[in-house]
Amino acid sequence: xxxxxxxxxxxxIQEGENATMNCSYKTSINNLQWYxxxxxxxxxxxILIRSNEREKHSGRLRVTLDTSKKSSSLLIxxxxxxxxxxxxCATDFQGAQKLVFGQGTRLxxxx
Amino acid sequence: NAGVMQNPRHLVRRRGQEARLRCSPMxxxxxxxxxxxxxxxxxxxxxxxxxxxxxxxxxxxxxxxSAEFPKEGPSIxxxxxxxxxxxxxxxxxxxxxxxxxxxxxxxGTRLTVT
Numbered sequence: 001x002x003x004x005x006x007x008x009x010x011x012x013i014q015e016g017e018n019a020t021m022n023c024s025y026k027t028s029i030n031n032l033q034w035y036x037x038x039x040x041x042x043x044x045x046x047i048l049i050r051s052n053e054r055e056k057h058s059g060r061l062r063v064t065l066d067t068s069k070k071s072s073s074l075l076i077x078x079x080x081x082x083x084x085x086x087x088x089c090a091t092d093f094q095g096a097q098k099l100v101f102g103q104g105t106r107l108x109x110x111x
Numbered sequence: 112n113a114g115v116m117q118n119p120r121h122l123v124r125r126r127g128q129e130a131r132l133r134c135s136p137m138x139x140x141x142x143x144x145x146x147x148x149x150x151x152x153x154x155x156x157x158x159x160x161x162x163x164x165x166x167x168x169x170x171x172x173x174x175x176x177s178a179e180f181p182k183e184g185p186s187i188x189x190x191x192x193x194x195x196x197x198x199x200x201x202x203x204x205x206x207x208x209x210x211x212x213x214x215x216x217x218x219g220t221r222l223t224v225t
Binding site: 035 | 142144152155159202212213214215217
């Protein structure tokens with residue numbers, strides 16, 4: 001099965017609330033990245049966290065990484081309608097250059 | 112600095128025709144990656160190329176698919192004798208030589224096979 005799996009598959013919240021998405025992976029990694037994809041568009045890189053880091057912030061985004069549990073979470077605080085998109089985690093697979101993506105979380109922010 | 116460029120953005124082909132997808136990496140990037148995304152799914156790695164070399168094609172179907180990245184010009188993903196199951200979004204990404212995990216994605220080509 002896939003290296004990365006996101007949960008939940010879909011999430012719908014009210015504007016202003018916080019959104020949390022989780023990602024689990026199976027093998028050891030060097031880094032983990034989160035991407036956003038708006039409907040019908042390409043991927044936008046959000047944040048990268050290295051395997052020796054536990055937490056990273058970027059604006060309203062907070063990413064955590066727990067290598068012992070092989071999991072990561074993405075928190076979006078004070079959500080906005082423009083945050084409506086699919087969010088994917090991606091890991092390097094056993095140090096190879098290719099990225100392995102999960103199936104994504106579809107986030108809907110209701111005004 | 113222009114981002115990764117892909118063309119065409121949309122491509123419609125009948126079954127049995129050939130599809131050619133082009134990708135121009137970001138300036139200064141010499142590594143190119145192709146990914147395929149089926150509806151409601153994540154991206155799946157297909158192939159990784161450097162100039163004039165295929166480095167990893169472990170995600171490429173064994174038949175009908177080929178990729179190249181010539182010394183001059185864009186990278187090309189070629190699908191011969193397309194079938195309905197090839198309908199998908201194909202994304203190209205590029206990275207600088209020293210930081211292969213920092214991949215910048217193009218807008219994708221949406222292939223529809225009728």
